[in-house]
Amino acid sequence: MATSPNSPTLRSWIDIPPTSDFPIQNLPFGVFETDERGPRLAVAIGGYVLDLYAASQHGFFQDLTELGAAQPKVFRRRSLNAFLRLGRPAWRAVRQRVSELLRHDAPELRDNEGAVSQCLLRQTEVRMLRPIKPANYTDFYSSIEHATNVGTMFRDPANALLPNWRHLPIGYHGRTSSIVVSGTDIKRPNGQRKAPDEALPTFGPSRQLDFELEMGFVVGTGTELGATIPLADAEDHIFGLCLFNDWSARDLQSWEYVPLGPFLGKNFGSSMAPWIVTLDALEPFRIAGPVQEPTPLPYLAHSGEHNFDVNLEVALTPAGGTETTLSRANFGLMYWSMAQQLAHHASNGCNIEAGDLYASGTISGPTPDSLGSMLELAWRGTRPVPLPDGSERKFLLDGDTVTMRGYAEKEGIRIGFGEVTGTILPVE
Numbered sequence: 001m002a003t004s005p006n007s008p009t010l011r012s013w014i015d016i017p018p019t020s021d022f023p024i025q026n027l028p029f030g031v032f033e034t035d036e037r038g039p040r041l042a043v044a045i046g047g048y049v050l051d052l053y054a055a056s057q058h059g060f061f062q063d064l065t066e067l068g069a070a071q072p073k074v075f076r077r078r079s080l081n082a083f084l085r086l087g088r089p090a091w092r093a094v095r096q097r098v099s100e101l102l103r104h105d106a107p108e109l110r111d112n113e114g115a116v117s118q119c120l121l122r123q124t125e126v127r128m129l130r131p132i133k134p135a136n137y138t139d140f141y142s143s144i145e146h147a148t149n150v151g152t153m154f155r156d157p158a159n160a161l162l163p164n165w166r167h168l169p170i171g172y173h174g175r176t177s178s179i180v181v182s183g184t185d186i187k188r189p190n191g192q193r194k195a196p197d198e199a200l201p202t203f204g205p206s207r208q209l210d211f212e213l214e215m216g217f218v219v220g221t222g223t224e225l226g227a228t229i230p231l232a233d234a235e236d237h238i239f240g241l242c243l244f245n246d247w248s249a250r251d252l253q254s255w256e257y258v259p260l261g262p263f264l265g266k267n268f269g270s271s272m273a274p275w276i277v278t279l280d281a282l283e284p285f286r287i288a289g290p291v292q293e294p295t296p297l298p299y300l301a302h303s304g305e306h307n308f309d310v311n312l313e314v315a316l317t318p319a320g321g322t323e324t325t326l327s328r329a330n331f332g333l334m335y336w337s338m339a340q341q342l343a344h345h346a347s348n349g350c351n352i353e354a355g356d357l358y359a360s361g362t363i364s365g366p367t368p369d370s371l372g373s374m375l376e377l378a379w380r381g382t383r384p385v386p387l388p389d390g391s392e393r394k395f396l397l398d399g400d401t402v403t404m405r406g407y408a409e410k411e412g413i414r415i416g417f418g419e420v421t422g423t424i425l426p427v428e
Contacts, residue, residue, distance in 0.1 A: 002100065003103075005024075005025065005095055005096055005280070006025055006280070006281065006283060008025070008411045010024050010099070010103060011103070011104040012045065012102045013102065013104045013106070014046050015046065016046035016047075019414070020046050020047070020414070021044075021416020021418055022044040022047075022418075023414065024099060024102050025415065026277060026415045027098055027102075027278070028275040028276055028278065029043055029080055029083075029131065029240070029275070029278070030042055030043075030275045030276065031077070031079060031129045031130070031131050031274070032126040032127060032128050033127050034121070034126050034127065038076070039076070039077065040052065040077070041053065041075040041076075041080060041083060042126075044275055045098075048120045048121060048123060049120070049121050049126055050098060050101075050102070051119050051121060052098075053076045054115075054119045055098075055101070055119050057072050058118070060097065061094065061097060064094065064097065067086060067089055068090055069090045069093060079129075079130070079131065079132050079133040080218075080239075081354055084132075084219075084220040084354040085220075085222075087220070088221065088236065091239060091278065091280075092280060095278060095280065095281075128181060128182070128274035129181055130180065130181040130274070131218075131274055131275070131276050132355045134356065135176070136176065136353060136357070137173070137175065137176045137357045137358075138174065138345060138357075138358050139171060139214075139262075139266070140169050140170065140171040140336065140341050140359060140360055141165075141171060141361040142169055142334050142341065142360055142361045143360070143363050144161070145333065145364040145366055146362040146372060146373070147161055147165055147170075148160045149376045150375070150376075153379070166292070166294065166335075168300070169300075169336040169340055169344050170361075171341070174267060175266075176357070178267055178269050178270060179269075179272060180271055181271070181273075181274055182272065182274055182420040182422070183422070185424075185425045186247055186268075186269045186271070187269075187426075187427065188424055188425065188426055189252065189269075191203065191204075191206060191252035191256075191264045192255055192256065194251075194255045195251075206249035206265075207395070208249065208251040208381070208395045209247070209250075209395050209396040210247070210248045210250050210396060211245050211247060211314065211402045211404075212247070212248055212372060213327065213362060213364075213373065214245065214246050214362060214363060214372070215242070215243065215310065215331050216244035216360070217241050217242075217342075217357075218239045218241070218276055218357055218358075219353065219354060220238065220239030220240075220354055222237075223237075223346060223352050225349065225350075225351040226349040227349065227351065228343075228347055228349060229343050229345075229346040229352070231299060231300060231340065231343040234338070234340075234343045235279060235338070235339050237352065238338060238339075239279065240276040240277050240281075241276065241277050241282065241308075241338075241417070242272050242275065242276050242420075243273040243405070243406050243417045243419065243420040244271070244420065245402065245422060246361075247266075247269045247270060247271065248265060248266055248373070248375075249264070249265040249266075250265070250395065251265075252264050253265030270359075271422045273404075273419060281415055282408060282415065285308050285410060286305035286309075287305050287308065290333065290334075292335065296340070299343065299344075302339065302340070306338070306339050307331070307332045307334060307337055308332060308408065309330065309408055310332065310408045311406060311408070312328065312330060312363060312406045313325055313327065313405050314327045314402065315404075315405075316393070316400055316402055317401040318389065318391065318399065318400055319399025319400070319401075320399075321387070321389050322389070324387055324388055327369060328365075329363045329372055331363060333365055338358070341358060341360075342358065364376060374396065381394040381395070398425065401423040402421065402422060402424075403419055403420070403421040404419060405417070405418075405419045
C-alpha cells in the first residue's frame, strides 16, 4: 500500500529546512517559465520546482495513462486549467506519484543525474506565472468580524450586519482580466470619489487605496448549466487554495457601490499567489467553523469540520524602508465555509467551470492586530497606523509594497502557501 502523501513521517532526498513552506507533505501546483523553457506545470518542493513536463517526458507518469496524465502535453501549458479538467483522480494520482519520486528512499529520480538536472530547478531561477486562467471570479464577504466592522463604520453600529448576512454567503461577480500573479505592480486607479463634505464628485486618483487579506479557492471540476451542487459534494469540486489580495479603492467604492455593489473600486487589480495548495494537502488541518445562528436553510446546513486552520499575516514595506507586520489572522474563523459558498453559488443552476476562482472576502479576527484591511486597521482613517520609520498610514501610499503569507502547522509539518506581493505605482 502506498504511503499517504500527507504522512508526517515522510522525508525527501532533497534538503528542506523545517521552516520551508514546501515540504514533501505539501506539493502545491503552479506554472513557471524560464528563458530556455516555455510555460509548463510544476510542483514546489523545498527551494525547487519539479518540472512536470520534463518528468512526464522521462516516463515517470506512464502508469497514469487511463487518467489522462501520462501525456507530456497536459503539463506544457500556460495554466493549470487543462490539468484541472482531468478530475480529482488524476490530481491525486500525480501528487501521489510526485511524492513517491521525492521520498528519501526512492532512487528512481534521485539516482538519475540526467533526469534530476532536467526536472529540478531552483525557484530563484524561474519566473512564476499566474497559475490558472480564471474562467470566472466571485468574491465573497464571509468574515463576520470584517462585515461587522464595516457595518459599524458605515451604518448603524447596533445593526452592523444586514438582515440577510447570517442566512446566505454574500458575494459579487468580479473581473478575471485584472487578476495578476504575485510580484506584479498595481497602478493606483482613477475614478469618481466624493467626500461627505463635498457637494459634487470629482475624478482623479484614489486617495484611499487598500489591501484585503483573503484566501482564494480554485474549482477543478465543473457543472452543466442548470445543475446544482449538493453541500455534501461541494468539496469534490475544489482543487485547492491560494493566497489572494483583493486591492480596493475605498473612496471609489463608497461612492459607487449603492445600489448595485462593487465596480471600479474593485476591478482595477487583484493579486494571487503562484502556488495552489491542494485541498488534499490541507486535510490534517480541518477544524469546525463558528457556530451559525440562526441555523442556515437545509441546503446550506452542515456539521463537522469544513474550515481550515491556516495562519495568515500582512506586511507593509514603504519605498526604501523595512517590512512591518500589520496584522495576523486565521482562515479558520470564516463564518461561511468554502463548501457553503460553492453550494450556494450553484444553488440556482449557475454552471461552474474548471479554473473558476472564488475569494473568501477580507479575513479579519476579533482583535485589533488581526484585522485584514487598512480600512479596519486605521478605522476609516481615524486611527493612523504608525510605522517604525516615523511615518503613518491611513491608506496605502505610492511605493508601498504589501506582502501576504500563510501556513498551516501541525505535528511538526508546515504546509505553506508562499506569498502574494504587489507594489503600488502612481498614476502616470
